[in-house]
Amino acid sequence: MMMRQQKAMEAFHRYPRDDGDKLAPGSSVYDLNSSTYGYLVNICKQEYPCPPLVFLYAKMSLHRYNFAQGTMFELIRVQKYVKSTGSANASYYMTLDAIDSAGSLQTFQNKVSEYSVGRFILTCPIARIRGEPIDGKGFSTLVDSTLPECPAVNPFDTYYLVKESELLENPWIRLYLELAVAKTDRHYEDRGAGLADLEIVDVAIDEGQGLNANNAVFYIRYKDLYKANPGHDLVRIAIVRRNFDEAMGRLTLVGQTQSSDVIPNMTKIANEEDTGCSSFKGQIQSPEHPTQISSPLGISEDHEEANQLAMMNLRVEEAAGDSMELDSPSAQDA
Structure with missing residues (x-):
């Protein structure tokens, strides 16, 4: 080194x-x-x-x-x-x-x-x-590299839900999803594999932030039809944090994807990354007793x-x- x-x-x-x-x-x-x-x-x-x-x-x-x-x-x-x-x-x-x-x-x-x-x-x-x-x-200083986590409440019940018209007017929301999937879910295949098969279900954002805020966290619930087979979750959630530093002229995107099964009373999936996300009737909750689970994102x-x-x-x-x-x-x- x-x-x-x-x-x-x-x-x-x-x-x-x-x-x-x-x-x-x-x-x-x-x-x-x-x-x-x-x-x-x-x-x-x-x-x-x-x-x-x-x-x-x-x-x-x-x-x-x-x-x-x-x-x-x-x-x-x-x-x-x-x-x-x-x-x-x-x-x-x-x-x-x-x-x-x-x-x-x-x-x-x-x-x-x-x-x-x-x-x-x-x-x-x-x-x-x-x-x-x-x-x-035009150059980089320290970057906040902490991955955004799920909130204590279900964002799709509590936060602002982006309208379909707003999704069409802001194609960068889908770009955030495609980047999250390409960077975190496509480790052993073409990074662009199946991106066209991603289907957005809901997008939530804290009303205090807004679509065009310099600092905002987006919760994107989507279907990964490319991996819709036994052993893979059909419905998942991408969490993406945006920061735009006007003084530096720097845009930073940080995020990850998580399991989000909408089947009623579904318990936490065994290989789901433990960042506070678990799926119960489509809700996102914080587990009472977090456990250490091996993850492909582990460094x-x-x-x-x-x-x-x-x-x-x-x-x-x-x-x-x-x-x-x-x-x-x-x-x-x-």
């Missing part, structure tokens, strides 16, 4: 920077045409399409832009993405095309970073039209080490100027 840290620091010192602590002209990560130390360049073509997870990350980054700017851009395609290497957690620098409601086609240069192995903890510190200045500081010592290294690499990456590379002359003239 120490050797990998030393290599990361060597890469930091080798990275070209000018006197203003910005990347030198031509050094933008987004403008890389071939892979180099620490970065893997991927061009998305018809014969080599963009992976489903990267496509979701691109949608998340556009959501970050729309949320901050009050726009309604929709993803058209991902031209290419540059993936950081050297740790299990990666940053994705994506060049993508999107169109707004008026038909204006724009090219974006966005970034999404993973913060934990095998968990749904994502940040988007950069999302902008190529050539535009960065809103906010081993190796994962903890990988996470620590990834956090260090990300800080080195940010310190090297990845939040400012878009201000380089080459990026602005592109």
Whole structure:
């Protein structure tokens, strides 16, 4: 581990920077045409399409832009993405095309970073039209990585239920669900497998927060028709916390999925993760005597080490100027 840290620091010192602590002209990560130390360049073509997870990350980054700017851009395609290497957690620098409601086609240069192995903890510190200045500081500081838990009351009985019309007007709610499932329920298969087969049943949110609040927790009850077979729960719940830091210009999404069986008097499912969620007549309650249950999201010592290294690499990456590379002359003239 120490050797990998030393290599990361060597890469930091080798990275070209000018006197203003910005990347030198031509050094933008987004403008890389071939892979180099620490970065893997991927061009998305018809014969080599963009992976489903990267496509979701691109949608998340556009959501970050729309949320901050009050726009309604929709993803058209991902031209290419540059993936950081050297740790299990990666940053994705994506060049993508999107169109707004008026038909204006724009090219974006966005970034999404993973913060934990095998968990749904994502940040988007950069999302902008190529050539535009960065809103906010554009780099990451400490992220609240605690997973959101079920409340002591049934949110679908107590909290505000999102209307069907609001679901249609806010497609990012489904994006939250797809990200939660792809990051937590699709460990041993294609990350995009069965996402089209997810059916939203209810969405609840605390009335004190609201759909457009910077800080909000969403409770999404859904049917996973892709895994509708013995041994898997048909009805589940995704819990997603959103935080948008205006000063930093950073969107953070943290969440997980849980079992939520609606059969009356159903006892807690044996392999359900113990975070306070149990299913009794479709309600979400806190168990009286929590027990330690092994979970596919459990972090081993190796994962903890990988996470620590990834956090260090990300800080080195940010310190090297990845939040400012878009201000380089080459990026602005592109």
